[in-house]
Amino acid sequence: MAGSATNEELLARWRDEPAPLLPLLHAFHDRDGFLSEDALRHVADGLRIPLADLYGTVTFYHHFAREPGGRGESRVCVGPVCRQRGAETLAHALEARGERVARMPCPGRCDEPVPVLRGDLVVTGPDAEHLSNGPTPLPAPPASTAADPRSGGFEECVFRHIRDPGRATLEGYRATGGYAALELALAAGPGDVIDTLDASGLAGRGGAGFPTGRKWRAVAEADGGAKTVVCNADEGEPGCFKDRVLMDHDPFATLEGMTLAAYATGATLGFIYLRYEYPETIGILEDAIADATDAGLLGASILGRDGFDFRIHVRRGAGAYICGEETSLLNSLEGKHPFPRNRPPFPVTHGYLGRPTVVNNVETLCSVPPIVRKGAEWYRGLGLGDHSGTKVISLSGDVRRPGNYEVPLGLPLRTLLHDWAGGPSEGRAVRAVTMAGLSGGFIAGDDLDAVTLDEPSVRSRGSFLGAGGIMVFDDSRDMVDVSHSAMEFFAEESCGKCFPCRIGTQRLTERLNGGGPRDLAEWLDEVTDLEATMKSTSACGLGQAAPLVTESLRRYFPEQIERHLTERRPDE
Numbered sequence: 001m002a003g004s005a006t007n008e009e010l011l012a013r014w015r016d017e018p019a020p021l022l023p024l025l026h027a028f029h030d031r032d033g034f035l036s037e038d039a040l041r042h043v044a045d046g047l048r049i050p051l052a053d054l055y056g057t058v059t060f061y062h063h064f065a066r067e068p069g070g071r072g073e074s075r076v077c078v079g080p081v082c083r084q085r086g087a088e089t090l091a092h093a094l095e096a097r098g099e100r101v102a103r104m105p106c107p108g109r110c111d112e113p114v115p116v117l118r119g120d121l122v123v124t125g126p127d128a129e130h131l132s133n134g135p136t137p138l139p140a141p142p143a144s145t146a147a148d149p150r151s152g153g154f155e156e157c158v159f160r161h162i163r164d165p166g167r168a169t170l171e172g173y174r175a176t177g178g179y180a181a182l183e184l185a186l187a188a189g190p191g192d193v194i195d196t197l198d199a200s201g202l203a204g205r206g207g208a209g210f211p212t213g214r215k216w217r218a219v220a221e222a223d224g225g226a227k228t229v230v231c232n233a234d235e236g237e238p239g240c241f242k243d244r245v246l247m248d249h250d251p252f253a254t255l256e257g258m259t260l261a262a263y264a265t266g267a268t269l270g271f272i273y274l275r276y277e278y279p280e281t282i283g284i285l286e287d288a289i290a291d292a293t294d295a296g297l298l299g300a301s302i303l304g305r306d307g308f309d310f311r312i313h314v315r316r317g318a319g320a321y322i323c324g325e326e327t328s329l330l331n332s333l334e335g336k337h338p339f340p341r342n343r344p345p346f347p348v349t350h351g352y353l354g355r356p357t358v359v360n361n362v363e364t365l366c367s368v369p370p371i372v373r374k375g376a377e378w379y380r381g382l383g384l385g386d387h388s389g390t391k392v393i394s395l396s397g398d399v400r401r402p403g404n405y406e407v408p409l410g411l412p413l414r415t416l417l418h419d420w421a422g423g424p425s426e427g428r429a430v431r432a433v434t435m436a437g438l439s440g441g442f443i444a445g446d447d448l449d450a451v452t453l454d455e456p457s458v459r460s461r462g463s464f465l466g467a468g469g470i471m472v473f474d475d476s477r478d479m480v481d482v483s484h485s486a487m488e489f490f491a492e493e494s495c496g497k498c499f500p501c502r503i504g505t506q507r508l509t510e511r512l513n514g515g516g517p518r519d520l521a522e523w524l525d526e527v528t529d530l531e532a533t534m535k536s537t538s539a540c541g542l543g544q545a546a547p548l549v550t551e552s553l554r555r556y557f558p559e560q561i562e563r564h565l566t567e568r569r570p571d572e
Helices: 007-014 021-032 037-047 051-058 080-084 087-096 170-175 180-188 190-200 212-221 242-249 251-265 279-294 326-333 362-374 376-380 413-420 455-459 479-493 499-511 520-537 541-545 547-556 558-568
Strands: 074-077 101-104 115-118 121-124 228-233 269-274 311-316 357-361 390-397 403-408 430-434 442-444 469-474
Touching: 007 021, 007 037, 021 037, 021 311, 037 051, 074 087, 080 087, 080 390, 080 469, 080 479, 087 101, 121 279, 170 251, 170 279, 180 190, 180 251, 180 362, 190 212, 190 251, 190 362, 190 376, 212 251, 212 357, 228 251, 228 326, 228 362, 242 251, 242 279, 242 362, 242 390, 251 269, 251 279, 251 357, 251 362, 269 279, 269 326, 279 311, 326 357, 357 362, 362 376, 390 413, 403 413, 413 430, 413 469, 430 479, 442 479, 442 547, 479 499, 479 547, 479 558, 499 520, 499 541, 499 547, 520 541, 520 547, 520 558, 541 547, 547 558
Parallel strands: 074 101, 228 269, 228 357, 269 311, 390 469
Antiparallel strands: 074 115, 115 121, 390 403, 430 442, 430 469
16 A cells, blocks of 8 residues: 555554554655655654654664665675674675665574665675575474484474474464464463463563563553553564564464463553564564454454454564663554653553553563463473573574574583584684673683573573573684674664763773773773673663673683784774
């Protein structure tokens, strides 16, 4: 419709829909190839938003073009992995051909470097001559032979059926147990679903790790009118690409998980907030929603249960890392400037439109149906030792077999890197890995052999597992340069609401790029002070986590810092 629709027709289509601003802006953006002054005035008038506020919101997002033709420009990833794989060379080659090129942060394809986004088409390849489009890679199949070191009897949860033929269709999903959990839940009652999640030990897989059952119980018990379920599919953390494979190859698992959340909490409205850089995923999700609705699995009287009415809408983001933070995401949905909110109050009581809201990420929601179907004890038994369940790790960088791996919590990091993923290239050694994408900083040295993939072990090394992105850097990499790239990303993505993060990320970027004291002791004192200030006073997780990059750099690579100050800094 957007291609030929008038301004009035676009406004009529979206004005009365839930969370109308983002889809309306996308409709104008798709129709015109950019957001013109005329389009913004029509949107501001139609939704009764002050034009200055709307302009500030639109310009906050990376991917809303403001010049003609901007939507179709070639956007090349210059994230940490792609930067090491020739992203700048590729960008220069495209520019030499006369293409309009922009650099973008990591778009969640670290297993397929280097991605280029052109409108709604994503192509990937090692250079400008070998760019092609293809489906999201499936995770490697679990081992089936004793000769394979992965054959340790580890059982998967969210990837259990993802490789089955036809799994992405409703027929294929139901053939492998899909919606059996919802039927069991309807027979048992909402409280039983929450009790099962509590007993399973499932915690949020998006980074914060809050117990899922406790969150759902808080929403179920909250007063405040209509309730909402929000799927946070804005996995903007560099090095993370697990949610894309789940949505593309197992979309009904996300829908069933959201529907179970709605039943358990009494919610009637659902949103999937999808990151901009996943354009192919939009159609997959919308088709799945339509099929589920036609089959009586969404909408009114789900599975014949009178009074159980739940509807899901997809809302596409526009490129802002901070929208992965749940309260920024909620502000974005509401059409506000996507700053993080002050907490308390928390979304469980004051979420979307100030009402009780469940916010969970894709992996968490996909974990719920098998837990409800197979039981809490089954899920707890998937982990190693005292750890409950599994975690999907997005592994990329200097490793032979990058990709998504579902590991039992408690698995040694070394087992994943060397036995499952094949280790680094011949003649190379692993120098460091990142944790939680970039937000957890580095793990290196003896800790590479000692750490296990669970929060207590990772946190004991001054990091955290978070969303599960791990980037590998071999012994050819300059870790100060890697740290500078990481901090530059955080400085660019800081929303600017609080000055410790806004200024601190800029100052740390400068210190990693030759600025600041030349004396090592003075440099370390200054950086340490910046880190402490940011961690204790920043308003949200971005400013609190970014200092872990320099903190871990100081811990593991003091000799590289000293060389940076003596050899790489320009003469004064």
